[in-house]
Amino acid sequence: MGTGQGHRSGRGHQKHGGGCLERRHARIRLASLGTTGREERTVIGFGRDRAAGPVRLGATRRAMARAERLRARGHQDQALTVLEELLAHGVDNPVADALVRLDRAAVLLELDRPEQALTGFDELLARHDPGSLEPGELYIVAFSAGFERAELLAGLGQFSEALAGFARLIELDTRHHVGALVDVLWAAKLRHAAMLGALGHPDQALTAYREVLEHPRGVFDRGPEPEHLILAGLDAATLLAELGRPRQALETYDQLLAEHGGDRAENWQLALARMRRGGLLAALGRTAEAVTGYQELLTRHDDVLTPRARHPGLIDSQRRQVVLETALALGDLFAEHDRVEEALATYATIPNSHAGAPADWLRELAATALRRSSDLLEGLGRHRDALDALDRADKLLLPS
Structure with a gap:
């Protein structure tokens, strides 16, 4: 634990x-x-002769805005070219x-x-x-x-x-x-x-x-x-x-x-x-207090464990990870103290199917919960359920 x-x-x-x-x-x-006088109206030309002098503020603003738009669209190489052209010509x-x-x-x-x-x-x-x-x-x-x-x-x-x-x-x-x-x-x-x-x-x-x-x-x-x-x-x-x-x-x-x-x-x-x-x-060794603390966390963040949370983008990833790791820790604590049914119920709250392509850590964590459930089910003599949980864990880790 x-x-x-x-x-x-x-x-x-x-x-x-x-x-x-x-x-x-x-x-x-x-x-x-602030700018003084009339801003330069021509957009910076990348073939411009450096001897023409540094780029005026108005053109700099427009070029930087263009670079920002390119970054937002995932065109970092092009954005870099824009910024390096500005520096090559000089900014006044x-x-x-x-x-x-x-x-x-x-x-x-x-x-x-x-x-x-x-x-x-x-x-x-x-x-x-x-x-x-x-x-x-x-x-x-x-x-x-x-x-x-x-x-x-x-x-x-x-x-x-x-x-x-x-x-x-x-x-x-x-x-x-x-x-x-x-x-x-x-x-x-x-x-x-x-x-x-x-x-x-x-x-x-x-x-x-x-x-x-x-x-x-x-x-x-x-x-x-x-x-x-x-x-x-x-x-x-x-x-x-x-x-x-x-x-x-x-x-x-x-x-x-x-x-x-x-x-x-x-x-x-x-x-x-x-x-x-x-x-x-x-x-x-303060198990009862630990259980209470974990359960309070899961209650406060129960939205992470709902079916709605299976859809990417609805829950921020860092909070999701903390909550799901807490559910796993609570399940482990129950299992450690032979509270098997409570452990199984807690492991089962960890979603093991998600829309889209889940993060690697999420698949690993869900697979871990399924494997630990499988071990507990095997100990209870529920062999078919144990094999089913193990099979689902293996499928989660298959390459997408």
């Missing part, structure tokens, strides 16, 4: 950066930039130049070219170092680029370099308090704490998480939002559990859920906190 620690939280690293915190980045779009507005470079790095990530994206971030920050800028639009774009660069380094497993990147952003904020960057700043503080943990400095990481959790409320508008507090609490509790301090972890989970878990429509991070809390209770 696991402890429910497998699902990645905010401390997990995606393939090439990009934390799970949904940040409201304060990137300045070109549409918001520094904020626009920074934004083009930022978008180019994003497209390179979408094309799974992280090393080139990292070079792009480095070039952007070399031209527009936020440490040498005064607060304003360019500073905001450069600061955001610094965050994305550090995220990418974390995703590539370069934790020391990522730590330095996040630390620099935190230090920059002590010089310039820019309201538009509040969300990015708190995300940087959370990622800084995560890097400390990844580098084997758990006590420093816990101190950093506590600084977020204990930040005075109502300090103008610069305090952490609930989403930041939830992630800080989740990551701190997870780290405490990994350090073999389960009771402190439980206290942290309990405080987190007491402060933020009242709404029935919880997000996936709160569901993950409930799952991990249940796993810790089970590991401590």
Whole structure:
């Protein structure tokens, strides 16, 4: 029986950066930039002679909009060409130049070219170092680029370099308090704490998480939002559990859920906190409490287990995964304590047929539930039912 620690939280690293915190980045779009005089009306021509000079702001805006449309349609290679043509001709507005470079790095990530994206971030920050800028639009774009660069380094497993990147952003904020960057700043503080943990400095990481959790409320508008507090609490509790301090972890989970878990429509991070809390209770031998905790989670998120949830797109994938893993964990807990009928009933709540092509993890999880059901059915002497469950598990894992 696991402890429910497998699902990645905010401390997990995606393939090439990009934390799970949904940040409201304060990137300045070109549409918001003021222009002086009449905008250039000709759309940028890719065969244009570079000697004609840098691209004016109006044409830059139109080319960037075109690149964005191409990205939305899945034509990343063409979008990259548009952005690189802009940079080849030169952009006569520094904020626009920074934004083009930022978008180019994003497209390179979408094309799974992280090393080139990292070079792009480095070039952007070399031209527009936020440490040498005064607060304003360019500073905001450069600061955001610094965050994305550090995220990418974390995703590539370069934790020391990522730590330095996040630390620099935190230090920059002590010089310039820019309201538009509040969300990015708190995300940087959370990622800084995560890097400390990844580098084997758990006590420093816990101190950093506590600084977020204990930040005075109502300090103008610069305090952490609930989403930041939830992630800080989740990551701190997870780290405490990994350090073999389960009771402190439980206290942290309990405080987190007491402060933020009242709404029935919880997000996936709160569901993950409930799952991990249940796993810790089970590991401590507090089976009845673990069962109650798991069942409360499944009740709060019962929409995931309904036939409606079999259709893709109706349930967000992260919440779906947490809820289904909880159902599997609860079934395992019942089976471990010889509550066979309850285990079978719980395994049966995990959908094993889905419209469209389900994710690999979903098929694996459903197949696991069927196999464990098969073992239990065999033990009850229900051989035909056991073989049927095993057959359905095997069919789930056949190539599509």
